Amino acid sequence: MVVVKVENLKKNFGKVHALKGISFEVNQGEIFGLIGPNGAGKSTCLRILSTILSKSEGNVEIFGYDISKKMEIKRIISYLPEDAGAYKNLKGIDYLKFFVNFFRNGRDIEKTLEYGIEISSLKDRLNDKIDTYSKGMMRRLLIARSLMIEPKLAILDEPTSGLDVINATRIRDLIKQKAKEGTTFIVSSHNMLEVDYLCDRISLINEGLIVESGSVKKLKEKYNAENIEKIFIKVVGERDDF
Amino acid sequence: MIFNIIKKEIKELLNRSTIISLIFVSFVLGYIGRYVSNAEKNAEINDANIVIIDKDSTEISKKFSDLILKYSKGEFEKKNFKDQLETLKKEGGAIISIEKGFQDAILKGEKGELKVEWILKGTGLFDFMSSDMIEKCLTYSKNDLSKYLLIEEGIKKENVLDPFMVKAQDLKVKEKTFKNVNPKTLYSFLGNQTNFVPVIIMMLLVMSGGMIISSMGMEKENKTLETLLTMPVERRDIVLGKIIGGGIVGMVMASIYMTGFYNYVKGFSENVSYMPDLKVFYFSDYILIGVSIFLSLLSGLSMCLLLGLFAKDYKSAQTLTMPVSILAIIPMFLTMFKDFNTLSLPFRTIVFLIPFSHPMMAMKLLFFDQYNMVFYGILYNFLFFTILVIILVYIFNTDYIITGKGFERFFKSKNPKRFGVF
Numbered sequence: 001m002v003v004v005k006v007e008n009l010k011k012n013f014g015k016v017h018a019l020k021g022i023s024f025e026v027n028q029g030e031i032f033g034l035i036g037p038n039g040a041g042k043s044t045c046l047r048i049l050s051t052i053l054s055k056s057e058g059n060v061e062i063f064g065y066d067i068s069k070k071m072e073i074k075r076i077i078s079y080l081p082e083d084a085g086a087y088k089n090l091k092g093i094d095y096l097k098f099f100v101n102f103f104r105n106g107r108d109i110e111k112t113l114e115y116g117i118e119i120s121s122l123k124d125r126l127n128d129k130i131d132t133y134s135k136g137m138m139r140r141l142l143i144a145r146s147l148m149i150e151p152k153l154a155i156l157d158e159p160t161s162g163l164d165v166i167n168a169t170r171i172r173d174l175i176k177q178k179a180k181e182g183t184t185f186i187v188s189s190h191n192m193l194e195v196d197y198l199c200d201r202i203s204l205i206n207e208g209l210i211v212e213s214g215s216v217k218k219l220k221e222k223y224n225a226e227n228i229e230k231i232f233i234k235v236v237g238e239r240d241d242f
Numbered sequence: 243m244i245f246n247i248i249k250k251e252i253k254e255l256l257n258r259s260t261i262i263s264l265i266f267v268s269f270v271l272g273y274i275g276r277y278v279s280n281a282e283k284n285a286e287i288n289d290a291n292i293v294i295i296d297k298d299s300t301e302i303s304k305k306f307s308d309l310i311l312k313y314s315k316g317e318f319e320k321k322n323f324k325d326q327l328e329t330l331k332k333e334g335g336a337i338i339s340i341e342k343g344f345q346d347a348i349l350k351g352e353k354g355e356l357k358v359e360w361i362l363k364g365t366g367l368f369d370f371m372s373s374d375m376i377e378k379c380l381t382y383s384k385n386d387l388s389k390y391l392l393i394e395e396g397i398k399k400e401n402v403l404d405p406f407m408v409k410a411q412d413l414k415v416k417e418k419t420f421k422n423v424n425p426k427t428l429y430s431f432l433g434n435q436t437n438f439v440p441v442i443i444m445m446l447l448v449m450s451g452g453m454i455i456s457s458m459g460m461e462k463e464n465k466t467l468e469t470l471l472t473m474p475v476e477r478r479d480i481v482l483g484k485i486i487g488g489g490i491v492g493m494v495m496a497s498i499y500m501t502g503f504y505n506y507v508k509g510f511s512e513n514v515s516y517m518p519d520l521k522v523f524y525f526s527d528y529i530l531i532g533v534s535i536f537l538s539l540l541s542g543l544s545m546c547l548l549l550g551l552f553a554k555d556y557k558s559a560q561t562l563t564m565p566v567s568i569l570a571i572i573p574m575f576l577t578m579f580k581d582f583n584t585l586s587l588p589f590r591t592i593v594f595l596i597p598f599s600h601p602m603m604a605m606k607l608l609f610f611d612q613y614n615m616v617f618y619g620i621l622y623n624f625l626f627f628t629i630l631v632i633i634l635v636y637i638f639n640t641d642y643i644i645t646g647k648g649f650e651r652f653f654k655s656k657n658p659k660r661f662g663v664f
Contacts, residue, residue: 013641013645047468047644050472051471051472052468052471052472052644053641053644053645054640054641071474071476074472074473074474074475075474077472078472079468079469079472080469081465081468081469083465084465084466084468084469085463085464085465085466086464086466087250087254087460087464087466088460088464089253089254089255089257090250090253090254094250094253098246098249098250099469099473101243101246102243102246102473102474102475103474145469
């Protein structure tokens with residue numbers, strides 16, 4: 001079932017055309033990868049999907065809601081920006097509580113919070129101020145914040161950036177498990193191994209346009225490439241007009 | 243939802259180190275006030291260190307010497323001359339020399355001569371206190387000597403030196419008449435009653451305004467705003483939550499600071515004994531003042547949040563309280579030196595348009611029963627705050643909040659309905 005539908009999406013910042021008309025669809029329980037070089041328009045697209053930026057043209061539907069129905073969409077999505085931070089003067093546990101309160105009431109708050117604590121695996125460190133966290137600890141906290149509310153759609157920009165191999169693997173496995181349980185993911189990453197491991201389907205975006213889409217397996221066959229990195233270089237590198 | 247944001251703002255902004263540093267400043271201010279108060283009391287009680295060298299040794303010079311030494315410290319008088327000089331070097335004071343021919347000059351109807359050698363231990367405010375006392379001693383002694391000389395001349399009516407008194411005086415200002423009050427008394431009464439309001443406004447603005455601007459700076463620096471904007475909460479609530487949360491924290495901090503400031507000011511003013519009871523402000527007057535301060539604070543905080551939107555990070559946010567502080571300083575000085583009604587029309591307009599003017603003027607306006615102006619001020623501040631919140635919510639609903647761009651559509655689009663729509 002298609003749960004995210006993007007048609008001819010355009011975004012202009014004055015004279016700069018960040019998105020020039022992109023279209024893609026994401027199915028329920030799918031991990032969809034949006035990959036491309038820096039400045040290609042990935043983050044702009046993800047920000048539009050997460051309702052914090054407006055679209056210039058085109059249609060976007062998330063779980064049947066038009067993107068203009070922001071409040072309805074915000075209740076079912078979770079967005080993790082690429083270089084997001086946290087409120088440094090708060091304790092980790094207070095940070096999670098703050099965000100749980102937007103989504104849950106009564107007893108559900110405790111339950112959700114316990115799940116967040118489990119995902120973060122920060123244990124007693126959650127009682128320390130975020131200011132004292134390492135980059136990896138901060139990212140684990142942010143991932144916990146994103147996934148503890150069990151969103152229908154999780155939009156993750158560079159989900160494992162700053163994490164060591166063990167923690168990155170844990171997070172990737174968690175994403176895979178949640179996808180099996182029905183959560184839909186849109187993931188953006190510069191780590192092609194991660195994309196290869198995680199994503200069912202990908203779209204390559206370059207200079208505001210989607211230049212290739214498909215399942216990872218089929219694209220490997222099409223471009224006779226052993227990994228996504230090679231596909232990426234072949235697609236983006238071959239097209240001078242992009 | 244708005245309470246969740248307010249709670250977060252308070253938790254984030256009101257941290258332990260901020261409170262400790264504020265309490266420390268408050269304590270230091272209170273201590274300074276008490277120190278000043280004690281110093282002033284000591285200066286009054288102990289009088290001054292005065293050494294008299296009588297080179298004339300006549301009846302009048304001895305009399306004058308006795309009159310001056312009434313104001314000298316008892317302990318100091320008991321010391322020998324050498325020790326007195328040592329004490330003068332340490333504590334300050336004066337050596338007054340009654341010159342030869344002092345009595346002869348006075349009896350001839352000329353002026354007797356004195357030579358005064360002032361000794362200061364330093365150049366601070368307290369170091370000059372003893373010399374002030376000695377100057378007063380000389381004036382009092384001069385009066386006493388005049389009385390003595392008049393009696394010696396057979397004139398027993400001392401009132402020749404002070405022949406009249408003002409029995410009754412009325413003061414008319416702004417169609418009000420005050421009985422037995424002179425302008426100076428009214429000025430000091432109004433000053434005592436009204437000066438604290440501008441200080442409160444400044445404190446609240448600097449504290450709360452700084453908090454809100456810093457909060458926006460931190461949101462941008464820590465990149466938390468993007469996450470917050472994806473939460474299922476109206477952006478209007480984010481704006482109000484930030485203003486109210488910052489306001490509460492600012493009020494707590496300002497209260498701590500004001501306690502210290504109150505003790506500091508009390509230290510300077512508690513030795514002033516006379517204050518006429520010109521008007522008793524009613525409870526309703528204080529309510530009006532409170533409402534005026536509160537609405538002016540909300541207006542100020544909205545301005546700060548608006549400025550905070552331009553902050554790139556926490557550091558750049560720190561400088562942005564300056565324009566708001568300057569806006570508060572303008573009416574503070576204008577209303578201090580001139581009455582609102584006597585200002586020229588352009589200045590009156592400027593003062594009225596600045597939201598902080600109204601609570602600063604409110605106390606004086608209430609004193610003269612100009613309730614209408616107080617109500618206009620409250621209404622103006624309410625409108626000012628409402629309009630700013632609408633502007634803020636509008637900006638929060640545009641891309642500008644994330645990208646620093648987004649108003650280009652405002653100038654290009656022909657369809658106004660599309661403004662701010664994602």
